[in-house]
Amino acid sequence: MSDYALLAVLVALLLGLVAGKAWERYKLRDGRWIDRRRLRETPHYMLGLNCLVDNQIDQAVEELTRATSTETDALEIQMILGNLYRQKGQVGRAITVHQGLLQRPDLRPIEHAHVLLCLGLDYRHGGFIDRALETFQEVVRLDPKNRYAFVNLQKLYEDQQQWADAAVIREKITTIDGGDDEANQQILGFLRNEVGEALMRSGDDEAAAHAFSTAIDIDARTAPAYLNLGDARERTGQAAAAIETWERLVRTVPDRAYLALDRLERAYQRTGTPHRFIELCERLIDQNPQDWRTRLALSRHHASAGRHRKAFELLLAALPHNPHGLTIHQEAWKALLALDRDPALVQEYMALTRSAVFYLDPHICVHCRYRSTELLWQCPQCHEWNTFVEERMSTAKDTAAAELGG
Ligand SMILES: [Zn+2]
Structure with a gap:
C-alpha cells in the first residue's frame, strides 16, 4: 500500500x-x-x-x-x-x-x-x-x-501549475496554523519562485524578478529564487546586481552554494575579477571540508587556466568525499593527460580510487525516502517542498570503521 x-x-x-x-x-x-x-x-x-x-x-x-x-x-x-x-x-x-x-x-x-x-x-x-x-x-x-x-x-x-492560486491557499493554511512557522514560509517561498518562473517563461523579466525577490523575503532559504533573480538581472544588463544576488545565496544557503558557482565564475570572468572566484571557492572549502563540488569547480577553473597540477590536487582532495562521482574521475584523467601521465600521480590516483565501494543515488527525500539522481525542489512522490538532501558518501575505510563500531 x-x-x-x-x-x-x-x-x-x-x-x-x-x-x-x-x-x-x-x-x-x-x-x-x-x-x-x-x-x-x-x-x-x-x-x-x-x-x-x-x-x-x-x-x-x-x-x-x-x-x-x-x-x-x-x-x-x-x-x-x-x-x-x-x-x-x-x-x-x-x-x-x-x-x-x-x-x-x-x-x-x-x-x-x-x-x-x-x-x-x-x-x-x-x-x-x-x-x-x-x-x-x-x-x-x-x-x-x-x-x-x-x-x-x-x-x-x-x-x-496554478502557482499563484496555490500560494493564496497556503497563506490561508498559514493563518489556520496561527502565523508564520518555518515549514509554511518555505512552501510559500517555493510557490512564489514558481510564480516567477512562469512569468520568466512568458518573457516578463521585471515581474519575474519581483516574484523572486518576494520569494526570498518570505523565506531566505529559497535557493532557486536567488539563481533565477540573478539570471533575470544578468539578462537585463545588471551584472553587479546579479553577482550580488548569487553571492547572497552562497552566504545564506551554503549547502546549496555550489548551484551558483558556474554562474559566479562566468560573471567574475566577464567583470575582469577572476581572482574573486578562487577566493570564494577556497573560503567555501575551508567552511565545509567535505565540499567536493566546490573543489571540482575550482579544479576546472585552474585547469582552464593551464594550472593542471593544482587542478589535479583538488580532484584528489574531492574524491574521498564522493568516490563515485564520474565527473571527478573524468576531470582527473584530463588532468593526468595534461600532466603527461606522470607515473607518480597515476599511482596516487589509483591508490585513492581503490577504496571506492558501492554506488548510492546521491539525493534522497527526507520526508518519504524517495531517491533521485538529481536535486529536485518538489518531491515527485510525496509532493513536499525542499526535502532533498545529499546522501552522505562513504569510502571503504569509513564503512569498515562503522562496521567495527567506530
Ligand atoms: Zn518525498
Whole structure:
C-alpha cells in the first residue's frame, strides 16, 4: 500500500472519530443514543476497525458492511466504507456511497462538510479535477478551518501549475496554523519562485524578478529564487546586481552554494575579477571540508587556466568525499593527460580510487525516502517542498570503521 493510501485510511479513521462524536451528540440530543450503543455491541464494528489498523482493507470492508446491515444510518461507517472503496480503486462506488450520504435530510452542516471532504478525495483520486476543486471549496465554505481540505486544494492547484492560486491557499493554511512557522514560509517561498518562473517563461523579466525577490523575503532559504533573480538581472544588463544576488545565496544557503558557482565564475570572468572566484571557492572549502563540488569547480577553473597540477590536487582532495562521482574521475584523467601521465600521480590516483565501494543515488527525500539522481525542489512522490538532501558518501575505510563500531 502506498503512503498516500495509508494516509487516506488514517484520515478515514480520524474523520470517522470526528463525525462519530458529532453524531453521538446528535443522537443524544435526539434522545436516540441507544442506537449508538447498539452499534458498539455489534462485533463487526470493532472487528472492522481492527482490520483497518492492520491494513487488511478487504476484510475491513466486509466487517464494516456487516455492521451497517444492523445499523444502516451509521454515518461514520458509511463514510469509512466509501473511503475504503476509493482506497481499493473503486472510485465510482466510493462516489456513489458519499453522494448518497449527502442526500440524508438530517445531516448537520459539519457532517455535510465531512462527507463532502470524502467526496472531494474521491474526485481527486478519480482525476475529476474541476469537481474536486469545487467540492473542496464547498468544504472550506462550510468549515473555514478545515486544514485538510485546504491542503488538497493547494495540491490540486500545484498539479495544474496554478502557482499563484496555490500560494493564496497556503497563506490561508498559514493563518489556520496561527502565523508564520518555518515549514509554511518555505512552501510559500517555493510557490512564489514558481510564480516567477512562469512569468520568466512568458518573457516578463521585471515581474519575474519581483516574484523572486518576494520569494526570498518570505523565506531566505529559497535557493532557486536567488539563481533565477540573478539570471533575470544578468539578462537585463545588471551584472553587479546579479553577482550580488548569487553571492547572497552562497552566504545564506551554503549547502546549496555550489548551484551558483558556474554562474559566479562566468560573471567574475566577464567583470575582469577572476581572482574573486578562487577566493570564494577556497573560503567555501575551508567552511565545509567535505565540499567536493566546490573543489571540482575550482579544479576546472585552474585547469582552464593551464594550472593542471593544482587542478589535479583538488580532484584528489574531492574524491574521498564522493568516490563515485564520474565527473571527478573524468576531470582527473584530463588532468593526468595534461600532466603527461606522470607515473607518480597515476599511482596516487589509483591508490585513492581503490577504496571506492558501492554506488548510492546521491539525493534522497527526507520526508518519504524517495531517491533521485538529481536535486529536485518538489518531491515527485510525496509532493513536499525542499526535502532533498545529499546522501552522505562513504569510502571503504569509513564503512569498515562503522562496521567495527567506530
Ligand atoms: Zn518525498
